[in-house]
Amino acid sequence: MNEILLQGGLVVDPVSQREAKGDVLIRDGKIAAGKPSKDAVVIQVDGLVVTPGLIDPHVHLREPGQSAKETIATGTAAAVAGGFTSVIAMPNTSPVADGPNTIAWMKQRARETGVANVFPTGTISIGQKGEQLAPIGSLRQAGVVAITDDGHCIQSAELMRRALEYARMFDLPVLDHCEDKSLSAGGVMNEGKWSRILGLPAWPGIAEEVIVSRNVLLAELTGARVVCQHMSTAGSIRILREAKKRGVPIEGEASPHHLTLTDDRVEGYDTSFKMNPPLRTKADVEELRRGVVDGTIRFLATDHAPHCSYEKEVEFDEAPFGVVGLETALGIYLTELVHSGLMPLREVVERMSAFPSTYFGLGRGSLAVGAVADVTVIDTGRAWTVKKSEFRSLGKNTPFEGRELKGRAVLTIVDGKIRHDLDGRAGRS
Amino acid sequence: MSGVWQKKDLLSLRELSAEEIGQVLSTASVFKEILGRPIKKVPALQGRTVVNLFIEPSTRTRISFELAAVRLSADVVSLDKETSSIRKGETLQDTAKNLEALQAGTIVIRHRSAGAAHFLAQRLKASVINAGDGSHEHPTQGLLDTFTIRERLGKIEGVKVLIIGDIVHSRVARSNLWALTKLGAKVKLVGPSTLLPKEFAELGVEVAHHLDGALEEADVINLLRIQHERQVQARVPSIGEYATLFGLNSERFKRCKPGVLLMHPGPIHRGVEIASELADGANSVILDQVTNGLAVRMAVLYLVSGGKGVGGDS
Numbered sequence: 116m117n118e119i120l121l122q123g124g125l126v127v128d129p130v131s132q133r134e135a136k137g138d139v140l141i142r143d144g145k146i147a148a149g150k151p152s153k154d155a156v157v158i159q160v161d162g163l164v165v166t167p168g169l170i171d172p173h174v175h176l177r178e179p180g181q182s183a184k185e186t187i188a189t190g191t192a193a194a195v196a197g198g199f200t201s202v203i204a205m206p207n208t209s210p211v212a213d214g215p216n217t218i219a220w221m222k223q224r225a226r227e228t229g230v231a232n233v234f235p236t237g238t239i240s241i242g243q244k245g246e247q248l249a250p251i252g253s254l255r256q257a258g259v260v261a262i263t264d265d266g267h268c269i270q271s272a273e274l275m276r277r278a279l280e281y282a283r284m285f286d287l288p289v290l291d292h293c294e295d296k297s298l299s300a301g302g303v304m305n306e307g308k309w310s311r312i313l314g315l316p317a318w319p320g321i322a323e324e325v326i327v328s329r330n331v332l333l334a335e336l337t338g339a340r341v342v343c344q345h346m347s348t349a350g351s352i353r354i355l356r357e358a359k360k361r362g363v364p365i366e367g368e369a370s371p372h373h374l375t376l377t378d379d380r381v382e383g384y385d386t387s388f389k390m391n392p393p394l395r396t397k398a399d400v401e402e403l404r405r406g407v408v409d410g411t412i413r414f415l416a417t418d419h420a421p422h423c424s425y426e427k428e429v430e431f432d433e434a435p436f437g438v439v440g441l442e443t444a445l446g447i448y449l450t451e452l453v454h455s456g457l458m459p460l461r462e463v464v465e466r467m468s469a470f471p472s473t474y475f476g477l478g479r480g481s482l483a484v485g486a487v488a489d490v491t492v493i494d495t496g497r498a499w500t501v502k503k504s505e506f507r508s509l510g511k512n513t514p515f516e517g518r519e520l521k522g523r524a525v526l527t528i529v530d531g532k533i534r535h536d537l538d539g540r541a542g543r544s
Numbered sequence: 545m546s547g548v549w550q551k552k553d554l555l556s557l558r559e560l561s562a563e564e565i566g567q568v569l570s571t572a573s574v575f576k577e578i579l580g581r582p583i584k585k586v587p588a589l590q591g592r593t594v595v596n597l598f599i600e601p602s603t604r605t606r607i608s609f610e611l612a613a614v615r616l617s618a619d620v621v622s623l624d625k626e627t628s629s630i631r632k633g634e635t636l637q638d639t640a641k642n643l644e645a646l647q648a649g650t651i652v653i654r655h656r657s658a659g660a661a662h663f664l665a666q667r668l669k670a671s672v673i674n675a676g677d678g679s680h681e682h683p684t685q686g687l688l689d690t691f692t693i694r695e696r697l698g699k700i701e702g703v704k705v706l707i708i709g710d711i712v713h714s715r716v717a718r719s720n721l722w723a724l725t726k727l728g729a730k731v732k733l734v735g736p737s738t739l740l741p742k743e744f745a746e747l748g749v750e751v752a753h754h755l756d757g758a759l760e761e762a763d764v765i766n767l768l769r770i771q772h773e774r775q776v777q778a779r780v781p782s783i784g785e786y787a788t789l790f791g792l793n794s795e796r797f798k799r800c801k802p803g804v805l806l807m808h809p810g811p812i813h814r815g816v817e818i819a820s821e822l823a824d825g826a827n828s829v830i831l832d833q834v835t836n837g838l839a840v841r842m843a844v845l846y847l848v849s850g851g852k853g854v855g856g857d858s
Contacts, residue, residue: 311743312558314658314680314715383666384659428637430657432678 117531118142119541120151123161124492128482129465130167139165141488144531148484158540160492163525164460167468167480168200168489171441173265173290173344173368173416176202176233179220180209185421185509187224191231193419193441193508195535198524200489201232201479202419202441203471205265206243213238213249215257222258230534231527232489234260234477239278239289243267248278255285260475263290265344266391266436270296272329279339288340288475290368291330293351294392298322303432305378305393313381315431318393320348327351331358334365340474345370345418347392349402356411366474368414369407371440371447372514374400380514384431387514390420391436408457414474415466417444421510439510443501445493447515449522453495460495492526499523547571549847553665553672556681557722565723569691571843571851572836579615579839588846589618595648596622597639598675599630600656604810604834605675605684609652612841618650640664650849653677671848679713685809686719688840690727692833693764696805701728706758708733708790709768709817710776711740716768716809721749734758735790738779755790759799766807767792767817783816793819797827805829 119141126137140147140155151157171194177185185193194202204221206212212221218235225233237254241247243264251262262282268291269275275291282289302318304310310317327343331354334341346352346367355367372390377397380388388394406412420437427434448467452458468491472480479489501518503511527535536542547567557565578586594613598606606622613620625631630639636655640663643651650671653661658678665672676682694700705724711717711733724731725748732750733740745751752758759765770776770790772783780786792806797819806818806828814820823830 306741306743308743308746311712311741312718312747314678314718316679384662425635425637429635430655430663431659432657 118151118155119528119531119533120155120157121160121165121490121492122157123159124163124165126165126482127461127464128167129461130469130481131483133482134461139482139490141490141528141531144488146482146484146486146488156541158526160526160540164493164495165482166464166491166493167482168527168529169198169445169467169491170201170471170477170480171199171417171419171444172203172414172471172475174202174204174419174441175207175421175437176204177421178208178224179217183423183509186228187221187233188228189507189509190419190421190441191225191229191233193439193506194231195527195529196507196524197442198445198491198493198527199231199441200491200527200529201234201477203234203236203260203475205263206236206238207266211238211243212236213241213243215250215253218254218257218259231529232479234475236261236263236290238262239264239269240274245269245271245274248274248281251278251281251287252285255287260477261288261290263292263344265290265292268292268294268296268326272333275329276333276337279333279337279341283337283339286340288342290342290344291326292344293323293326293330295322295325298325303389303393304381305395307378307396309378309381313384315381320350320395320399323348323392324350324354327354331355331363331365335363338364340364342366342368342414344368345373345392345416346403346406346412347373347395347399349399352402352406352411356406356409359411366414367406367412368416369403369412370416370418371444372438374403374407375447375451376514386427386429386431386434387438387512387516389431389434389436390418390438404457407452413466413470415448415463417441419508421508422512424511427512438512438514439506439508441508442506443513443515443520445524446499446520446522449495450520454521488528488531490528491524493522494525495522497521497523497525549851552848553661554683554844554848555661555665555672555674557683557686557719558681560726562726565687565690565726568687568840568843568847569694571847572691572839575842576836576839585615585617587617589613589616589849592618592649592849593647594618594620594650594652594845595643596620596652597628597643598622598624598654599628599660600654600676602654602676605654608834608837609675609841612838612845615838616842616845618845636660636663637667640668644668644670650845673844673848676715678715680715681719682715683719684837684841684844685716686723687844688833688837689720689766689807690723691836691840692807692829693805695832695836696829697763700724703729703763704761705729705731705764705766706734706762707731707766707768708755708792709735709739710770711735711744713739713775714768720766721747725749732758736780736786739776755796759796762800762804764805764807765792765800769809769811769813770817787816791816791818792822794821797822803827807833809833
């Protein structure tokens with residue numbers, strides 16, 4: 116019998132509507148009731164918050180094929196260091212995850228080398244080329260939790276329609292990176308005053324909004340569940356808000372960088388501020404925050420996108436898009452949403468655990484007795500400074516270097532196993 | 545020559561103060577006077593190495609920089625995409641490190657990517673001069689245009705400057721608008737709405753899409769080269785239509801002030817941006833711009849090197 120007792124923390128479990136001081140007992144990988152045995156590992160967590168393990172619905176683990184950027188081992192190490200017990204992995208690996216063999220390989224690799232749960236997604240189209248549907252049924256049978264061509268928005272409205280109709284048969288969510296490439300072509304930063312000053316090719320907000328609109332209409336037509344990934348513009352939020360009022364089965368996703376940073380940060384041509392979609396304006400950030408608070412956007416993701424430093428250390432327009440996020444997201448969300456007074460802690464925890472678990476059918480996100488023991492212990496008051504040199508991720512491409520944050524995961528337990536213990540609490544018992 | 549200049553690099557005019565711009569212009573005046581002497585060479589940069597790194601092709605800017613460096617007695621090496629290892633796949637980062645290892649004191653860079661000069665400046669101890677980076681800036685062009693206007697009109701403050709053309713892709717327009725507005729000129733940009741986005745109005749200049757009313761009040765008209773490349777093709781129907789709407793022809797010229805200065809950064813498309821006879825006419829200062837470019841580039845090379853006169857690469 117393997118027991119861990121988390122003693123004296125503030126337990127915040129949105130599913131059971133529990134928010135009270137108490138103990139959490141873990142026995143053989145499950146949340147348990149009753150008294151711990153005398154061999155239980157007792158960990159004092161008073162003053163800390165105990166939550167269901169956090170789930171990141173948007174992560175690039177880069178394996179197979181791009182292991183110089185990240186591996187399942189390093190990516191999941193970064194996840195648990197950031198408080199995430201589960202990650203949903205994007206399929207733009209090499210080869211792309213457009214068939215069941217790659218999914219099987221990833222799951223096997225995750226079992227062998229991962230320290231967090233890895234839920235793979237498959238592609239919508241073969242090779243993410245946007246031309247022909249991937250074997251979505253086989254991908255489903257292989258265990259994908261969603262399909263997406265993330266990074267390569269499906270340009271053909273016809274193909275997107277058929278993908279949604281087809282995915283609907285399996286009740287499989289479809290995640291879309293919303294970008295009309297004819298409008299964004301060649302763009303590397305937001306279109307606006309700063310792109311004019313810096314002379315960089317512009318990626319206008321309208322390129323996202325056109326596709327968000329299309330996705331709303333197609334989700335309504337087909338009844339398929341659609342998620343608009345990493346939403347970045349005020350216009351997109353307004354379109355989504357109106358659609359949700361009508362009951363369209365569509366959801367939105369936020370990222371830490373779009374929720375906090377603006378396009379003026381590109382001023383020094385630092386490629387740590389180059390991501391897709393690009394950073395927008397203050398008005399967009401404000402509307403995005405309103406959207407998160409009012410529930411228009413329910414997913415709080417990272418879009419963790421590690422790259423090698425030599426790949427990012429090039430001319431701005433030549434650099435790959437993307438920033439890492441697993442090790443900073445919780446701190447950003449707590450600082451910007453909870454400590455700023457925009458949202459209660461319970462709701463942020465719910466958005467980062469129970470909600471994604473239910474939406475994607477992961478069977479996690481709860482501290483009820485009998486639940487899988489994925490648990491995150493958070494020091495919500497912990498002040499810390501982001502230092503990329505300390506990241507577990509191979510990717511050091513963060514836009515938050517040096518930022519002061521409040522709130523950090525101190526203990527991460529996956530399937531009843533301690534995978535991250537910032538202060539060495541388990542050793543002190 | 546003492547003054548306010550403390551910068552290691554010249555990357556953009558947006559980042560310069562009016563005083564710094566003024567110092568470049570007054571330094572350039574001194575060099576222009578020297579260029580008028582029988583012996584045009586001074587030993588100011590003797591022993592210093594200037595590398596012209598022209599990753600994007602350019603003839604006139606490169607020759608101007610080469611000649612400016614030679615007039616200052618610097619050792620000059622010029623590399624382009626074909627002669628550098630960039631063609632073999634070397635990154636800009638590695639090219640830069642190699643140049644530094646060779647102890648180049650000043651690097652003049654022309655590159656198709658906006659921010660390329662910043663990229664080098666952030667990584668090198670050497671001085672970096674931006675000779676044009678993508679659609680971002682072309683600081684020495686902005687300075688030589690400003691110099692030319694001041695030389696001809698005696699001032700910049702209050703002067704009405706009209707810049708016509710493909711503004712969105714123009715580094716010349718950007719550098720001009722910063723230098724001119726910082727020194728008190730009134731700048732108006734005119735071009736097709738597809739090549740002159742509304743956000744330019746947030747940069748302290750006026751934006752218009754018709755020549756009517758703009759020509760009449762201008763003291764200076766700067767006509768930018770329009771290139772009907774792929775990125776422009778989707779934005780204007782044809783060069784012919786552009787010339788019809790925005791070209792400066794004799795008919796339109798009659799509406800201008802008699803003493804208006806006509807400028808063009810070159811190379812000119814005769815009959816497109818400007819009628820041939822106007823380019824060669826009495827109001828044209830296009831060749832003065834070329835001559836002044838040499839003096840301005842000497843001034844910039846001199847100032848970023850510390851302006852210490854004779855010295856080494858320190």
